[in-house]
Amino acid sequence: MSDTGPRPSGENLLFLTDEQLSKGIEAMFFAYRGFTADPDRILAEKGYGRAHHRAIHFINRSPGTTVNNLLSILGVTKQSLNRVLRTLIEDGLVESHVGSRDRRERNLNLTDAGRHLEHELSTAQRERMRGAFRSAGPEAVSGFRMVLEAMMDGDMRRHYKRLKESG
Amino acid sequence: MSDTGPRPSGENLLFLTDEQLSKGIEAMFFAYRGFTADPDRILAEKGYGRAHHRAIHFINRSPGTTVNNLLSILGVTKQSLNRVLRTLIEDGLVESHVGSRDRRERNLNLTDAGRHLEHELSTAQRERMRGAFRSAGPEAVSGFRMVLEAMMDGDMRRHYKRLKESG
DNA sequence: TTGGAATGTCAACAAGGCTGACATAAAGTT
DNA sequence: AACTTTATGTCAGCCTTGTTGACATTCCAA
Known part of the structure; x- marks a missing residue:
């Protein structure tokens, strides 16, 4: 279960030692820090956190999306999401409108100000990603x-x- | 700044549209969730969190490491780390010994119980990584x-x- | 011996998760 | 029409994990 030497996978000739897998794990850990670093700085200036970023990102990606859809993408409770959405709506970054087909639903959209922040955040994150993609x-x-x-x-x-x- | 069509990078002929970069960003977000899902389940059973996992992981990786080194790897404040270390030491998963060269330092090591939990966590995470590596x-x-x-x-x-x- | 480095600890606070309970409106079902 | 289910919002309270600031201790080094 915890031998250290290389061994065949038997499926596609991949030799995956625990060591190699551990390096992949550490790569994920350190890279994710870099991945979030730039947006985190911007968010901190404006008094927001990663939770706000995630909501803004996915509302931008699926304009008019519902709360339930957002919940299932983000994997948090509605109470958690609602706290974030409430501040974004109060601050005028997100608009919530009663749904047209189903009026129980709320259709969420970014306002101009919301799109502006989204662009600022995604530009920073894309530049990091672009640099990584180019160099790799x-x-x-x-x-x-x-x-x-x-x-x-x-x-x-x-x-x-x-x-x-x-x- | 926000044109949508493809464009040359000029450096290595990589065509990186904002769309492609956004997909990379979403891939990181969703994959990191999978990356932490298995350890999270194990940790929750035992009343620990990701912070404990990180400490255990890096102490295991660099036996005898100091608090300062751990701080710089984890990028948190010493108060945050200390709270986590304290519970791990109290629970008998980590040993802290006064340093030999420099007796201000503490050398951190996993106990047998600590190694056992580390193995349980890393096995789950490695299996996920192994599956991803194999299929890719x-x-x-x-x-x-x-x-x-x-x-x-x-x-x-x-x-x-x-x-x-x-x- | 004095200054600074490494560590630990206390207190207070905030973000952002969670659960549970409850309210409301709208839609669906019987 | 009555009932149930669904979607959403909200209140209260809890936990983890991050933060800052202040302060004590230990001990190396100049």
Whole structure:
């Protein structure tokens, strides 16, 4: 269970030692820090946190989305999300309108101010991603996405693919 | 700044649209959720959180490490780390010994119980990583690591490489 | 011996998770 | 029409994990 030497996977000739896997784990940990670092700085200036960023990101990505859909993407409780949404609506970054087909629902959209902050955040994060993609090269980018997609839970992969197609 | 069509990078012929970069961003977000899901379940059963996991992981990776080194790897305040370390020491998962060269320092090590929990956590996380690596293939794994390494901040990349070499 | 570094501890606070309970409106079902 | 379910919002309270600030201790080094 915890031998250290290399061994064949038997499936596709991949030799995956615990050591190699641990390096992948540490790579994820350190990279995620970099991934969030730039938006975190911008958010901190304005008194927001990562939770606000996530809400803004996915509302921007699926304009008119409902609270329930956002809940299932973000994987938090409605109380948590509601606290964040309330401040964003109060601050005039997000608009909430009663749904047209189903009036129990709320359709969420960014205001101009919301789109402005979204752009600021996503630009910073994209620049980091662009730098990483450029320095690693196109083949690496494809591998990066394949591994990440394979690492997702089923529900999250569903959301990911849906957004990928719609985008 | 926000045009949508493809455009040349001019450096290595990579065409990186904002859309492609956004997909990379979402891939990171959803994949990180999967990355932490299995350890989170185990930790929750035992009343610990991710902060405990991180401490246990890096103490295991660098036995005898000091508090200061851990602080710089984890990027939190000593008060935050200390709270976590205190519970781990009280629970008998971590040992803290006065340093030999410098007796102001504390050398941190896992106890047998600590190693046991570490193994349980890392096995779960490695299995997820192994599955992702296998399904994506060896070239994808190499690309995955290149992109992640390029995404890190300088300090984190230093820590990452040091651990990679020592491992 | 004095200054600074490494560590630990106390207190207070905030963000952002969580659960549970309850309210309301709208839609669906019988 | 009556009832149930769904979508949302809200209140209260709790936990983890981050923060800052203040202060004590220990001990290396100049």
